[in-house]
Amino acid sequence: MDMNVVVCVKQIPDPTAPQALDPATGTLVRDGKLILDDSDAYGVEMGLQLAEQSGGGEVTLVSMAPNAETSGLRTALAMGAAKAILVSDPLLAGSDALSTAKVLAKAIARANPDLVIAATESTDGYTGTTPVQVAELLGMPSVTFAKKVTVQGPAVHVERQTEAGFDEVECPLPAVVTVTAGVVEPRYPSFKGIMAAKSKPVDQLSIADLGLTAGEVGAGGARQQVVDVSAADERKAGEVVVDEGDAHERVVAFLEQLKIV
Amino acid sequence: MSIEKVWVLAEAADGAPISTVLELVTKAASMAATVEAITWGAGGQSGAAVLGDYGAKVVYEVGDIGDALPGAPVSAALAALIESGNRPDVLLVPATYDGRDIAGRLSARLDLPVITNVVDLEVSGDEVRSKHGIFGGAQIATARFTGERPWIFVVRAKSFAAQSSGGAPAEVQAVQVPALGATNAARVLSRHAEERTGPKLDEADVVVSGGRGLGSAEGYAMVEELAKLLNGAPGASRAIVDAGWVPYSHQVGQTGKTVKPTVYIACGISGATQHLVGMKGSKNIIAINKDQDAPIFSVADLGVVGDVHKVLPKLIEALKARS
């Protein structure tokens, strides 16, 4: 069976660069160049492997990003995804997770997927709720926190992380699955892949194209507000000793003082 | 409109509410006059006594959901209850695998937003202000809802202290899961538990964690041995979980567990903000790292600049010699 997989990929400011919130809106400043969220590289790889194993399927990327940003999408296209749907609209600034999910769900529905893959949480927002919100809006079942994913006939089999270890879960397709880091090892784009990515189709849509209005999404639809941002409480550094072969004695004394030993 | 009624999503494990739920019920009792809880699976009847003890008056019992994953059926039962007119002002959800699924689905069903990664809550007049770590916990944002209630907050473990108030067992009321089509089709075929000896990571009085500085999966054996000698639990940085040295259940940090032991011993861990956010609430922190500029030292009460392969074996020997 050909399997068409949609992978949600978020394009984010480089997390290793200093990050800031816009003081006026309390939302993340996203005007610089964006990159593919590392967390989503696992989803892209998983999607590519499942599509390849199915024989003839392909991976469609779905992303919502400001300023028609495509650099993160190009990375995922270079890995091997066939095409992308990008929703970009000035009205989307300030979207909360639910608004994002509404947009993604509409865009995903256009691709008519057998399987939707997202990451358990994004690096910059890490709400971790967007994918299940998407599943609910699409009327699909979902399996979160996958550490192993296989497709067997019309169902996806997932080893789902739990507090105690993992559950083996079976879920009929179409379904939404969120993957953890380490589910598969993402490939590096090859030179050929990078060249090919330049001409792969990226379908750009506005919220009007999706039949959504400004009241439903973006800052207009947000019903939560950041009222303050401040530095987290700093802990003070204590004593520092350089090991000269006897530092362990200092550790034992410290533990004794706390009555741990 | 003040805060009158708070609900707590009372996830259970091994037939009893998990510790985060008791923290949330305690907090809820300080926020509002009426505290009610929602249970499912085996947590219901048996949980009513404990939940009542911590302050819940009513337990809405979804009952047996069979092999289904809780996200779809529990959120649907909750949505039905709310749509029938039983509306809390606030819903507190523990930040667990299932808690996040339930909160996300409920949010989409009710068309209400959800605020996640909450580490503190404060009622001020008619508002609830939540605090949550951003940028890996380096900064704290204060947020509030501006729209319709219930306001759904997903709260991290260890954000509040649990305290029993000696309340009577909660009254149990059964609630139904409405008919669900495809959304409720995921089935658990089997459950696998990892072996664990000693205390649980998030309950242990001593946590000994290892990072990439241990050099290899074998190096982690020193961390396990030290943890055992101190009757503690072994933890890990994400770097070595992703590298496959230890299972995910060991991970401390933003995407792992929050721990607040009496002593946290970090061995070969650099101290990235995403790690610090999960352990800097520890009462005492000891760090061993060969780089004197490692950020972990900025939060350590006792920092040892040294090689884990030299310090740990001697520490283990010294502790063994005492016992």
Ligand SMILES: Cc1cc2nc3c(=O)[nH]c(=O)nc-3n(C[C@H](O)[C@H](O)[C@H](O)COP(=O)(O)OP(=O)(O)OC[C@H]3O[C@@H](n4cnc5c(N)ncnc54)[C@H](O)[C@@H]3O)c2cc1C
């Ligand atoms: C979205 C997101 C979520 C994350 N969530 C988490 C999380 O939950 N938990 C988490 O831990 N990380 C998390 N991280 C990763 C985090 O940013 C760091 O990459 C990670 O914590 C580093 O692990 P480490 O300290 O073991 O490794 P490194 O940063 O590589 O540090 C190794 C340290 O060991 C020291 N060392 C080396 N050799 C020795 C020796 N022989 N003796 C003593 N010291 C030695 C080095 O000086 C160095 O400081 C997350 C990252 C992102 C982007």
Ligand SMILES: Nc1ncnc2c1ncn2[C@@H]1O[C@H](COP(=O)(O)O)[C@@H](O)[C@H]1O
């Ligand atoms: N703007 C977006 N575009 C595409 N995918 C997204 C977007 N926001 C969230 N996702 C997906 O949902 C996952 C969880 O995001 P979050 O809820 O922000 O933690 C991400 O890792 C992505 O896979």
